[in-house]
Amino acid sequence: MSDTIIKVENLSKRYRIGLQEKKADTFTQQLINNLKAPIENFRRIQSLGKFEAESDSVHWALKDVNFEVKQGEVLGIIGKNGAGKSTLLKILSKITEPTSGRIELIGRVAALLEVGTGFHPELSGRENIYMNGTILGMTKKEIDSKLDEIIDFSGIEKYVDTPVKFYSSGMRVRLGFSVAAHLEPEILIIDEVLAVGDYEFQKKCLGKMEDVSQKEGRTVLFVSHNMDAVRNLCSHSILLRNGTIEANDYTDIALKYYLKGEKTNNLLNIKEAEIVGAGNKNIQLEEIMVSSNKDHLAELVTGEPLHIKLTYKINIPIDLSKSRIDIRIDNQYGQRLVWMSSEIKKGFDFYKKEIVFKVNENLLLPGDYILTVFIHDGIDVSDWFPSVLTFSVSNSGELFSKLKVPNSQSSIFYPFEVL
Secondary structure, three states, rough: OOOOEEEEEEEEEEEOHHHHHHHHHHHHHHHHHHHHHHHHHHHHHHHHOOOOOOOOEEEEEEEEEEEEEEEOOEEEEEEOOOOHHHHHHHOOOOOOOOOOOEEEEEEEEEEEOOOOOOOOOOHHHHHHHHHHHHHHOOOHHHHHHHHHHHHHHHHHHHHHHOOOHHOOHHHHHHHHHHHHOOOOOOOEOHHHHHHHOOOHHHHHHHHHHHHHHOOOEEEEEEOOOOHHHHHHOOOEEEEEEOOEEEEEHHHHHHHHHHHOOOOOOOEHHHOOOOOOOOOOOEEEEEEEEEEOOOOOOOOEEOOOHHHHHEEEEEEEOOOOOOOOOEEEEEEEOOOEEEEHHHOOOOOHHHHHHHEEEEEEOOOOOOOOEEEEEEEEOOOOOOEEEEEEEEEEOOOOOOOOOOOOOOOEEEOOOOOOOOO
């Protein structure tokens, strides 16, 4: 008997995307467009069920994806934003239907894909635990036996009888993971949403996923931009790029393909980035520039200044005295190196519509680094841009002109000198 618990064959998913309408340059042209609008709308309605392979309005989120997962395996799914990771998990979780292809799943599936997934906002945390357990096919007696363990692991005992609509995103993630991990599904699907939680809870989650797979023999699909967590937790990983599988191998090999294919770019228009979180967009990022000069793009060099400049717009009136912008710098393996926050400057003027984080002397060793941005509304993370930009630091400056460059695999910074 085969121990394969997930089998995906030729899986594809396509979407129709909206195309921007051509704007009229003259009043006459606008009048003609208005007269033609009913006919154009009728044609669009007729074409909704028709997909032309070469049409600009068709986007293939997944294309001919094939893989298998064994029972008890922890499979990592990696790739840049927009690679198709979340689409794949939504299809496996039966949230959306594939365009074509075949999937075999053996056993119950529990998924944590977005903050609050599967929760009814009007029900309390306790009631949502029973509702989720019932959906998974468990009896009340089975849920009763797990209830105390679920509540204890989530760490929200004080609020378990409060309606979920009053929970912060972090509390919803805590309860959601605890429910998904403890109600004994054969397949556990976890998206990047775990990173919204604090460090201590992330550590608990990673430990629990390891126990679930190794001790209990259940299967885990784990999506993360944290390459260090993927390496430690997953023995096998698949790399998605533009909706297709580029690598399906041991995790170290898949990571090499991933890191090799990521191009560095010190300037990014934020429209290209994926927003994760509540998506309130009170403060909406527009551009990120990482440079040695705050006014224009310039090469980053170890030992010289480092400027991270964010430009943004404020969409709705909010209490800016409680808001903040945080940034995190990771190395290429997803290990956290640096954290900066606007909170450090009291009375920071958000209406300047730009913020610059400055490091007088950049001590990062030559190599590639990853930037993540958080927008905090004073209560919780409202928007989150994971791994939004990869930037490169070189050693072309004076610091290393007469010195040997340290090994970047054995060190992170260059904070010392030899006297």
